[in-house]
Amino acid sequence: MSPLALxxxxxxNSVLGLSILFPILGPLARELxxxxxxxxxxxxxxxxxxxxxSPYWGRRSERGRKPVLLLGILGxxxxxxxxxxxxxxxxxxxxxxxxxxxxxxxxxxxxGAFSSATLPTAQAYVADVTGREGRTAGMALLxxxxxxxxxxxxxxxxxxxxxxxxxxxxxxxxxxxxLNALFVRLALPESRPRGSGEGGRLSPLDPRVFPLLLVxxxxxxxxxxxxxxxxxxxxxxxxxxxxATARAVGEALVLxxxxxxxxxxxxxxxxxxxxxxxxxxxxxxxxxxxLVLILARSFPVLTLGLxxxxxGAALAGPGVTAALSLAVGEGEQGLVAGLNSSAQALGRxxxxxxxxxxxxxxxxxxxxxxxxxxxxxxxxxxxxFRRVRL
Numbered sequence: 274m275s276p277l278a279l280x281x282x283x284x285x286n287s288v289l290g291l292s293i294l295f296p297i298l299g300p301l302a303r304e305l306x307x308x309x310x311x312x313x314x315x316x317x318x319x320x321x322x323x324x325x326x327s328p329y330w331g332r333r334s335e336r337g338r339k340p341v342l343l344l345g346i347l348g349x350x351x352x353x354x355x356x357x358x359x360x361x362x363x364x365x366x367x368x369x370x371x372x373x374x375x376x377x378x379x380x381x382x383x384x385g386a387f388s389s390a391t392l393p394t395a396q397a398y399v400a401d402v403t404g405r406e407g408r409t410a411g412m413a414l415l416x417x418x419x420x421x422x423x424x425x426x427x428x429x430x431x432x433x434x435x436x437x438x439x440x441x442x443x444x445x446x447x448x449x450x451x452l453n454a455l456f457v458r459l460a461l462p463e464s465r466p467r468g469s470g471e472g473g474r475l476s477p478l479d480p481r482v483f484p485l486l487l488v489x490x491x492x493x494x495x496x497x498x499x500x501x502x503x504x505x506x507x508x509x510x511x512x513x514x515x516x517a518t519a520r521a522v523g524e525a526l527v528l529x530x531x532x533x534x535x536x537x538x539x540x541x542x543x544x545x546x547x548x549x550x551x552x553x554x555x556x557x558x559x560x561x562x563x564l565v566l567i568l569a570r571s572f573p574v575l576t577l578g579l580x581x582x583x584x585g586a587a588l589a590g591p592g593v594t595a596a597l598s599l600a601v602g603e604g605e606q607g608l609v610a611g612l613n614s615s616a617q618a619l620g621r622x623x624x625x626x627x628x629x630x631x632x633x634x635x636x637x638x639x640x641x642x643x644x645x646x647x648x649x650x651x652x653x654x655x656x657x658f659r660r661v662r663l
Contacts (some may be wrong), residue, residue: 286453290446296522298516299504313629322385323618331393331611348387350450355380357443380540393610400606401464413541419531431523475608493620495643498628515638529583536587551592559585563644
């Protein structure tokens with residue numbers, strides 16, 4: 274099996290462990306007596322650590338990709354065991370409400386600190402094992418790993434929640450991460466030659482990368498505002514119970530993932546579109562998805578909105594990542610991947626607070642935000658194309 278295929282499996286396993294939780298976090302929080310804003314703070318804290326540490330891990334990976342991947346996956350596993358343990362104590366009434374939220378937040382901060390090593394190292398790994406002409410297809414393969422995990426993860430999480438309770442997916446995620454760490458240790462080859470040394474510095478204000486980092490930030494802010502509120506939105510729009518919400522969101526996210534896998538695993542890789550084309554196609558689709566969600570009043574229309582938004586993200590996301598990789602030299606891949614992950618993490622940090630805060634004002638407000646951000650990026654593309662060759 275090729276190194277790229279092995280990396281696909283590694284990233285798939287990592288995202289599977291995270292996506293299992295998508296349909297259960299909202300209902301679990303309500304069962305524990307937590308507010309929507311507190312749920313948003315879980316993701317904000319997680320992303321804050323990724324924002325702060327992704328550039329460090331990207332730079333550190335220049336000395337070797339495999340050890341950094343392994344450390345990130347093991348830290349993820351430990352943090353999820355902690356989260357599940359604290360939540361279990363909260364369910365049984367063994368932790369006072371004033372202590373439950375801080376301990377759960379602490380576990381999320383720890384998870385963000387270590388998991389921030391995974392994505393930038395994976396992106397740099399792709400750059401190591403692909404030529405410049407195959408870079409966009411390689412980055413799309415990473416996106417396909419995300420999409421495939423989003424197909425299986427939410428459905429698996431919803432099934433585990435229905436059979437064993439809302440905490441079962443949390444412990445299952447931690448177990449998957451431990452198995453993934455074993456797989457990386459035994460099967461994944463190192464892609465960075467020994468003695469390569471740690472890279473230098475790459476400023477986020479470097480004109481080669483700054484405009485693209487802004488695009489990635491906007492894409493992630495809009496997507497995360499959706500992810501953090503979609504379970505609440507389905508529950509409130511359709512009048513569902515907690516377990517029924519987990520099932521409905523899980524089913525909808527299966528289609529979301531199928532669309533992403535098809536686009537990134539087949540369309541982008543087969544057609545080898547340049548980053549410019551991916552952005553010009555992906556942004557309008559994402560805007561259309563948000564508008565459909567705003568107008569939706571039934572499960573099929575809600576699912577259609579998610580599918581359209583997923584199609585847009587599946588095109589635009591790899592376009593940004595490939596463009597950043599191609600904008601710098603081969604000795605700067607870990608550095609630019611770290612900055613890319615940091616910019617995305619900033620979007621994931623602000624997205625939950627904006628999404629859940631706006632949701633309290635009006636359920637449709639987070640999706641108006643998403644459509645507006647993507648429209649601003651779309652209108653700014655002519656300027657971007659003049660500054661950055663795509």
